[in-house]
Amino acid sequence: MAAVSATLGIAEKTVAGAHGFLGQNGLFEPGCQTFILTAAGLRLAELRTSDSARARLFLRELWGSSWFTLSTMRLLDAAPQDVTTLAEHLTRGISRRIERGLHLVHWLEYALVVHKEEGGQMALLRETQPPQPALPFIGSSHAVAALPRERFLEVMSAYRAIARAFAPPQF
Secondary structure, eight states: OHHHHHHHTSOHHHHHHHHHHHHHTTSEEEOSSSEEEOHHHHHHHHHHHHOHHHHHHHHHHHTTTSHHHHHHHHHHSSSOEEHHHHHHHHHTTTOSOHHHHHHHHHHHHHTTSEEEOTTSEEEEOOOOOOOOOSSOOOOOHHHHHTSOHHHHHHHHHHHHHHHHHHSOOOO
8 A cells, every 4th residue: 555655646544545446447456465556557656746737637538437527527517516515426325424525526626527616616627629829838847737727728728739730640
């Protein structure tokens, strides 16, 4: 557990409390009294140490079709909800401990699925098509990661458009 904690850069208590969730969602698998990082878990660990912005996008992509992402999208599609209400909905029938739902909401926020609005309610973080700027934001990975969530997604969308423009055609 300590090795996974050190590799992922998160507290050992977090790994211990979330081992079932992290294992079920492709980041590590149980071994003989140890946990082994999967390829996805190793990639996340590498990204978290070198480029936190890409780590967040990696999780968004990895968990895009998971039950908790789809449930969250369904629950928040009509309107934002209080974080506790969202956590209770996500854990209904699974766990009586609200902490598990709160951890799940925290991971969803890290993975850029939801964001906390000014009033404290959780809302979906929708990808928007930003007006095409003359040039995208250029800065260090730390500067990009520090952008507000909406601006971060706009910048990542602009980078993706540029990358696709230079990619060879697919046949």
